[in-house]
Amino acid sequence: MNFKDITGQEEVKNTLTQALKQNHLAHALLIRSDDGGAGLSVAIAFANFMLCPNRSETDACGECDTCSKTKKLIHPDFHFVLPYKSLSEKDDDQGKAEMMSQWRSLISENIYPTLRNWASHAEIETKQISISVKESRRILYNVSLKPFEAEKKIIFIWLPELLGIEAANALLKVLEEPNQRTQFLLVAHDYEKILPTILSRTQLVSVRRFTETEISNALIKDFGTEPEKAEQIARLAEGNMNAAKDLVHGMPDNNLALFQNWFRLCYGQKMVDLVFLSEEFQNMGKEPQKNLLQFGLSMLRESLIWNYGNADQIRLTVEEKSFMANFSKVIQANKVDKISHWINESYYQIERNVNPKMVFLDLSIQISKIIKA
Ligand SMILES: [Zn+2]
Incomplete structure:
Protein backbone atom coordinates (compact mmCIF):
# COMPACT_ATOMS: atom_id res chain seq x y z
CA MET A 1 0.00 0.00 0.00
CA ASN A 2 1.25 3.47 -0.86
CA PHE A 3 0.40 6.77 0.81
CA LYS A 4 -1.37 7.78 -2.38
CA ASP A 5 -3.89 4.95 -1.84
CA ILE A 6 -5.11 6.76 1.29
CA THR A 7 -7.33 9.75 0.60
CA GLY A 8 -6.16 13.04 2.18
CA GLN A 9 -4.52 12.80 5.64
CA GLU A 10 -1.66 14.93 4.30
CA GLU A 11 -0.54 16.19 7.74
CA VAL A 12 0.23 12.77 9.16
CA LYS A 13 1.87 11.54 5.95
CA ASN A 14 4.06 14.60 6.06
CA THR A 15 4.94 14.23 9.74
CA LEU A 16 6.06 10.65 9.24
CA THR A 17 8.07 11.10 6.05
CA GLN A 18 9.78 14.21 7.46
CA ALA A 19 10.62 12.47 10.75
CA LEU A 20 12.30 9.67 8.82
CA LYS A 21 14.17 12.06 6.57
CA GLN A 22 15.46 14.11 9.49
CA ASN A 23 16.32 11.04 11.52
CA HIS A 24 13.84 11.99 14.22
CA LEU A 25 11.93 8.77 14.23
CA ALA A 26 11.57 7.08 17.61
CA HIS A 27 12.31 3.35 17.55
CA ALA A 28 8.70 2.65 18.50
CA LEU A 29 5.76 4.63 17.14
CA LEU A 30 2.24 4.32 18.46
CA ILE A 31 -0.14 5.25 15.70
CA ARG A 32 -3.60 5.89 16.97
CA SER A 33 -6.96 6.35 15.25
CA ASP A 34 -10.59 5.29 15.64
CA ASP A 35 -11.63 1.69 15.03
CA GLY A 36 -11.96 1.57 11.25
CA GLY A 37 -9.98 4.81 10.97
CA ALA A 38 -6.92 5.51 8.82
CA GLY A 39 -4.27 4.56 11.42
CA LEU A 40 -3.77 1.02 10.15
CA SER A 41 -3.40 1.92 6.49
CA VAL A 42 -1.20 4.94 7.26
CA ALA A 43 1.09 2.62 9.23
CA ILE A 44 1.24 0.02 6.45
CA ALA A 45 1.96 2.70 3.85
CA PHE A 46 4.68 4.12 6.10
CA ALA A 47 6.28 0.69 6.47
CA ASN A 48 6.26 0.42 2.68
CA PHE A 49 7.85 3.87 2.48
CA MET A 50 10.64 2.87 4.89
CA LEU A 51 11.38 -0.37 3.08
CA CYS A 52 11.32 0.93 -0.52
CA PRO A 53 14.84 1.64 -1.83
CA ASN A 54 13.48 3.88 -4.62
CA ARG A 55 11.16 6.03 -2.56
CA SER A 56 10.55 9.68 -3.44
CA GLU A 57 10.32 12.47 -0.85
CA THR A 58 6.69 11.66 -0.23
CA ASP A 59 5.91 8.04 -1.15
CA ALA A 60 7.23 4.58 -1.92
CA CYS A 61 7.80 3.96 -5.64
CA GLY A 62 5.12 1.26 -5.77
CA GLU A 63 6.92 -0.58 -8.56
CA CYS A 64 10.16 -2.11 -7.31
CA ASP A 65 10.61 -5.66 -6.12
CA THR A 66 10.40 -4.53 -2.48
CA CYS A 67 7.16 -2.64 -3.08
CA SER A 68 5.65 -5.63 -4.80
CA LYS A 69 6.43 -7.74 -1.71
CA THR A 70 5.19 -5.17 0.79
CA LYS A 71 2.04 -4.71 -1.24
CA LYS A 72 1.29 -8.41 -0.88
CA LEU A 73 2.35 -8.24 2.78
CA ILE A 74 4.97 -10.94 2.19
CA HIS A 75 8.18 -8.95 2.67
CA PRO A 76 10.48 -11.01 4.94
CA ASP A 77 11.41 -7.96 7.03
CA PHE A 78 7.81 -6.89 7.59
CA HIS A 79 6.50 -8.84 10.60
CA PHE A 80 2.88 -8.72 11.72
CA VAL A 81 1.69 -9.30 15.25
CA LEU A 82 -2.09 -9.49 15.26
CA PRO A 83 -4.90 -10.29 17.65
CA TYR A 84 -6.08 -13.82 16.89
CA LYS A 85 -7.62 -16.89 18.47
CA SER A 86 -5.36 -18.83 20.80
CA LEU A 87 -3.50 -21.66 19.10
CA SER A 88 -2.26 -24.88 20.61
CA GLU A 89 1.49 -25.57 20.60
CA LYS A 90 0.96 -28.10 17.82
CA ASP A 91 -0.97 -25.83 15.43
CA ASP A 92 1.24 -22.86 16.07
CA ASP A 93 3.15 -22.55 12.79
CA GLN A 94 0.32 -23.65 10.62
CA GLY A 95 -2.01 -21.37 12.57
CA LYS A 96 0.26 -18.40 12.04
CA ALA A 97 0.40 -19.11 8.29
CA GLU A 98 -3.38 -19.34 8.17
CA MET A 99 -3.69 -16.10 10.11
CA MET A 100 -1.41 -14.30 7.67
CA SER A 101 -3.28 -15.53 4.64
CA GLN A 102 -6.58 -14.35 6.17
CA TRP A 103 -4.97 -11.03 7.03
CA ARG A 104 -3.68 -10.53 3.49
CA SER A 105 -7.07 -11.25 2.02
CA LEU A 106 -8.77 -8.85 4.48
CA ILE A 107 -6.41 -5.96 3.69
CA SER A 108 -6.74 -6.56 -0.04
CA GLU A 109 -10.50 -6.05 0.33
CA ASN A 110 -10.60 -3.33 2.95
CA ILE A 111 -7.79 -0.98 3.94
CA TYR A 112 -9.76 0.44 6.89
CA PRO A 113 -10.90 -2.70 8.70
CA THR A 114 -12.41 -2.63 12.18
CA LEU A 115 -11.59 -5.25 14.79
CA ARG A 116 -15.04 -6.68 14.14
CA ASN A 117 -14.28 -6.93 10.38
CA TRP A 118 -11.13 -8.89 11.20
CA ALA A 119 -12.89 -11.19 13.65
CA SER A 120 -15.63 -12.04 11.19
CA HIS A 121 -13.16 -12.44 8.30
CA ALA A 122 -11.03 -14.85 10.35
CA GLU A 123 -14.12 -16.45 11.91
CA ILE A 124 -13.15 -15.70 15.50
CA GLU A 125 -15.51 -14.69 18.29
CA THR A 126 -14.64 -11.11 19.21
CA LYS A 127 -14.39 -11.95 22.89
CA GLN A 128 -11.84 -14.71 22.25
CA ILE A 129 -9.49 -12.52 20.29
CA SER A 130 -6.17 -11.44 21.80
CA ILE A 131 -2.44 -11.22 21.20
CA SER A 132 -1.02 -14.33 22.81
CA VAL A 133 2.11 -14.70 24.91
CA LYS A 134 3.48 -16.96 22.17
CA GLU A 135 3.11 -14.13 19.67
CA SER A 136 5.00 -11.85 22.01
CA ARG A 137 7.81 -14.38 22.33
CA ARG A 138 7.92 -14.54 18.58
CA ILE A 139 8.63 -10.80 18.62
CA LEU A 140 11.68 -11.46 20.80
CA TYR A 141 12.87 -14.02 18.30
CA ASN A 142 12.27 -11.75 15.28
CA VAL A 143 14.08 -8.87 16.93
CA SER A 144 17.11 -11.06 17.44
CA LEU A 145 17.34 -11.80 13.71
CA LYS A 146 19.25 -9.67 11.23
CA PRO A 147 17.10 -8.08 8.54
CA PHE A 148 16.98 -10.28 5.44
CA GLU A 149 16.80 -7.67 2.71
CA ALA A 150 16.17 -4.22 4.14
CA GLU A 151 18.28 -2.06 6.42
CA LYS A 152 15.73 -2.42 9.16
CA LYS A 153 13.03 -4.88 9.91
CA ILE A 154 9.61 -3.68 10.89
CA ILE A 155 7.60 -5.21 13.69
CA PHE A 156 4.00 -4.19 13.16
CA ILE A 157 1.67 -4.70 16.11
CA TRP A 158 -2.01 -4.16 15.47
CA LEU A 159 -4.02 -3.38 18.60
CA PRO A 160 -1.45 -3.58 21.42
CA GLU A 161 -4.38 -2.94 23.77
CA LEU A 162 -5.23 -6.61 23.27
CA LEU A 163 -1.95 -7.85 24.74
CA GLY A 164 -2.41 -9.79 27.96
CA ILE A 165 -0.21 -8.81 30.92
CA GLU A 166 2.32 -11.55 30.30
CA ALA A 167 2.48 -10.81 26.57
CA ALA A 168 2.80 -7.09 27.28
CA ASN A 169 5.73 -7.75 29.60
CA ALA A 170 7.51 -9.74 26.91
CA LEU A 171 7.04 -6.84 24.50
CA LEU A 172 8.19 -4.36 27.11
CA LYS A 173 11.50 -6.16 27.32
CA VAL A 174 12.29 -5.51 23.65
CA LEU A 175 11.01 -1.95 23.76
CA GLU A 176 13.39 -1.27 26.63
CA GLU A 177 16.39 -2.36 24.64
CA PRO A 178 16.02 -0.66 21.27
CA ASN A 179 18.31 -1.80 18.51
CA GLN A 180 19.18 0.02 15.32
CA ARG A 181 17.89 -2.73 13.09
CA THR A 182 14.30 -2.77 14.30
CA GLN A 183 11.45 -0.31 13.85
CA PHE A 184 8.29 -0.89 15.88
CA LEU A 185 4.94 0.32 14.57
CA LEU A 186 2.09 -0.11 17.02
CA VAL A 187 -1.40 0.71 15.78
CA ALA A 188 -4.06 1.23 18.45
CA HIS A 189 -7.69 2.31 18.95
CA ASP A 190 -8.29 1.90 22.67
CA TYR A 191 -5.23 3.84 23.61
CA GLU A 192 -6.31 4.09 27.26
CA LYS A 193 -6.13 0.32 27.68
CA ILE A 194 -2.45 0.06 26.81
CA LEU A 195 -0.09 -0.45 29.75
CA PRO A 196 1.49 2.87 30.76
CA THR A 197 4.91 1.24 30.75
CA ILE A 198 4.46 0.48 27.04
CA LEU A 199 3.05 3.93 26.29
CA SER A 200 6.02 5.59 27.92
CA ARG A 201 8.36 3.86 25.50
CA THR A 202 6.57 4.91 22.34
CA GLN A 203 6.13 8.11 20.39
CA LEU A 204 2.48 8.93 19.79
CA VAL A 205 1.20 9.81 16.33
CA SER A 206 -2.52 10.60 16.13
CA VAL A 207 -4.42 10.05 12.91
CA ARG A 208 -7.55 12.17 12.73
CA ARG A 209 -10.90 11.18 11.29
CA GLY A 250 -26.49 -0.33 2.04
CA MET A 251 -28.05 3.05 1.41
CA PRO A 252 -31.05 3.28 -0.87
CA ASP A 253 -30.66 6.03 -3.48
CA ASN A 254 -33.92 7.53 -2.41
CA ASN A 255 -33.52 8.00 1.35
CA LEU A 256 -34.73 11.56 1.07
CA ALA A 257 -37.83 10.58 -0.90
CA LEU A 258 -38.60 7.72 1.50
CA PHE A 259 -38.14 9.92 4.53
CA GLN A 260 -40.18 12.76 3.02
CA ASN A 261 -43.09 10.49 2.17
CA TRP A 262 -42.97 8.81 5.56
CA PHE A 263 -43.06 12.12 7.44
CA ARG A 264 -45.84 13.42 5.27
CA LEU A 265 -47.95 10.38 6.19
CA CYS A 266 -47.11 10.76 9.88
CA TYR A 267 -48.05 14.42 9.73
CA GLY A 268 -51.37 13.57 8.10
CA GLN A 269 -51.87 10.61 10.51
CA LYS A 270 -52.63 8.34 7.55
CA MET A 271 -52.65 5.12 9.51
CA VAL A 272 -53.63 2.76 6.71
CA ASP A 273 -50.90 4.12 4.45
CA LEU A 274 -48.41 3.87 7.31
CA VAL A 275 -49.21 0.18 7.72
CA PHE A 276 -48.39 -0.39 4.03
CA LEU A 277 -45.30 1.74 4.27
CA SER A 278 -44.03 -0.24 7.28
CA GLU A 279 -44.39 -3.36 5.17
CA GLU A 280 -42.38 -1.69 2.43
CA PHE A 281 -39.67 -0.79 4.95
CA GLN A 282 -39.69 -4.38 6.18
CA ASN A 283 -38.89 -5.62 2.67
CA MET A 284 -35.87 -3.31 2.28
CA GLY A 285 -33.64 -5.39 4.56
CA LYS A 286 -31.79 -4.57 7.72
CA GLU A 287 -28.92 -2.32 6.54
CA PRO A 288 -31.12 0.00 4.45
CA GLN A 289 -33.57 0.17 7.39
CA LYS A 290 -30.78 1.26 9.73
CA ASN A 291 -29.53 3.74 7.16
CA LEU A 292 -32.95 5.28 6.74
CA LEU A 293 -33.17 5.77 10.51
CA GLN A 294 -29.68 7.29 10.57
CA PHE A 295 -30.69 9.55 7.74
CA GLY A 296 -33.74 10.64 9.75
CA LEU A 297 -31.55 11.45 12.74
CA SER A 298 -29.24 13.55 10.61
CA MET A 299 -32.21 15.46 9.13
CA LEU A 300 -33.46 16.21 12.63
CA ARG A 301 -30.02 17.46 13.70
CA GLU A 302 -29.80 19.66 10.63
CA SER A 303 -33.26 21.08 11.30
CA LEU A 304 -31.96 22.48 14.60
CA ILE A 305 -29.10 24.21 12.83
CA TRP A 306 -31.54 25.42 10.19
CA ASN A 307 -33.77 27.02 12.81
CA TYR A 308 -31.21 28.29 15.29
CA GLY A 309 -27.75 27.98 13.89
CA ASN A 310 -25.53 29.56 11.38
CA ALA A 311 -26.59 29.10 7.76
CA ASP A 312 -22.92 28.38 6.89
CA GLN A 313 -23.05 25.25 8.98
CA ILE A 314 -25.87 23.69 6.99
CA ARG A 315 -24.60 20.55 5.32
CA LEU A 316 -27.39 19.70 2.95
CA THR A 317 -27.76 19.01 -0.73
CA VAL A 318 -29.98 21.28 -2.82
CA GLU A 319 -32.89 18.82 -2.73
CA GLU A 320 -32.57 18.36 1.02
CA LYS A 321 -32.59 22.11 1.55
CA SER A 322 -35.89 22.52 -0.21
CA PHE A 323 -37.36 19.75 1.97
CA MET A 324 -35.83 21.29 5.09
CA ALA A 325 -37.54 24.64 4.49
CA ASN A 326 -40.91 23.03 5.29
CA PHE A 327 -39.75 20.29 7.61
CA SER A 328 -38.08 22.72 10.02
CA LYS A 329 -41.35 24.67 10.38
CA VAL A 330 -43.25 21.57 11.49
CA ILE A 331 -40.54 20.08 13.72
CA GLN A 332 -39.56 22.50 16.46
CA ALA A 333 -36.66 21.89 18.84
CA ASN A 334 -38.62 20.15 21.62
CA LYS A 335 -40.01 17.74 19.05
CA VAL A 336 -36.58 17.02 17.60
CA ASP A 337 -35.46 15.60 20.96
CA LYS A 338 -38.50 13.40 21.37
CA ILE A 339 -38.50 12.06 17.83
CA SER A 340 -34.73 11.43 17.92
CA HIS A 341 -35.22 9.42 21.09
CA TRP A 342 -37.77 7.16 19.39
CA ILE A 343 -35.68 6.77 16.26
CA ASN A 344 -32.70 5.72 18.37
CA GLU A 345 -34.85 3.18 20.20
CA SER A 346 -36.05 1.79 16.89
CA TYR A 347 -32.50 1.57 15.58
CA TYR A 348 -31.50 -0.66 18.50
CA GLN A 349 -34.59 -2.80 18.05
CA ILE A 350 -33.76 -3.33 14.38
CA GLU A 351 -30.22 -4.29 15.36
CA ARG A 352 -31.64 -6.79 17.80
CA ASN A 353 -33.82 -8.27 15.04
CA VAL A 354 -37.17 -7.18 16.38
CA ASN A 355 -39.81 -7.45 13.61
CA PRO A 356 -39.15 -4.39 11.42
CA LYS A 357 -42.76 -3.90 10.38
CA MET A 358 -43.80 -3.58 14.02
CA VAL A 359 -40.85 -1.34 14.81
CA PHE A 360 -41.62 1.07 11.97
CA LEU A 361 -45.34 1.08 12.67
CA ASP A 362 -44.81 1.83 16.36
CA LEU A 363 -42.32 4.51 15.48
CA SER A 364 -44.74 6.07 12.96
CA ILE A 365 -47.46 6.24 15.61
CA GLN A 366 -45.08 7.90 18.08
CA ILE A 367 -43.95 10.42 15.48
CA SER A 368 -47.55 11.25 14.51
CA LYS A 369 -48.40 11.89 18.16
CA ILE A 370 -45.37 14.09 18.71
CA ILE A 371 -45.96 16.14 15.58
CA LYS A 372 -49.60 16.74 16.48
CA ALA A 373 -48.99 17.47 20.18
ZN1 LIG B 1 9.59 0.67 -4.26
Missing part, protein backbone atom coordinates in the same frame (compact mmCIF):
# COMPACT_ATOMS: atom_id res chain seq x y z
CA PHE A 210 -11.46 11.83 7.61
CA THR A 211 -13.11 15.11 6.69
CA GLU A 212 -16.45 15.02 4.88
CA THR A 213 -14.74 16.27 1.73
CA GLU A 214 -12.13 13.50 1.89
CA ILE A 215 -14.88 10.91 2.27
CA SER A 216 -17.09 12.21 -0.51
CA ASN A 217 -14.08 12.54 -2.86
CA ALA A 218 -13.05 8.96 -2.14
CA LEU A 219 -16.57 7.67 -2.77
CA ILE A 220 -16.83 9.52 -6.06
CA LYS A 221 -13.39 8.27 -7.13
CA ASP A 222 -13.58 4.67 -5.89
CA PHE A 223 -17.24 3.83 -6.38
CA GLY A 224 -18.43 6.36 -8.93
CA THR A 225 -20.98 7.54 -6.36
CA GLU A 226 -23.10 10.52 -7.50
CA PRO A 227 -21.76 13.71 -5.84
CA GLU A 228 -25.04 14.48 -4.04
CA LYS A 229 -25.26 10.97 -2.60
CA ALA A 230 -21.55 11.02 -1.70
CA GLU A 231 -22.12 14.20 0.32
CA GLN A 232 -25.07 12.66 2.09
CA ILE A 233 -23.08 9.57 3.01
CA ALA A 234 -20.06 11.61 4.14
CA ARG A 235 -22.31 13.44 6.58
CA LEU A 236 -23.71 10.20 7.99
CA ALA A 237 -20.33 8.46 8.24
CA GLU A 238 -18.95 10.98 10.75
CA GLY A 239 -15.35 10.74 9.59
CA ASN A 240 -15.23 6.98 9.26
CA MET A 241 -14.35 5.71 5.78
CA ASN A 242 -15.26 2.17 6.66
CA ALA A 243 -18.77 3.24 7.68
CA ALA A 244 -19.01 5.32 4.50
CA LYS A 245 -18.18 2.33 2.33
CA ASP A 246 -20.82 0.23 4.09
CA LEU A 247 -23.31 3.01 3.43
CA VAL A 248 -22.49 3.05 -0.29
CA HIS A 249 -23.71 -0.52 -0.50
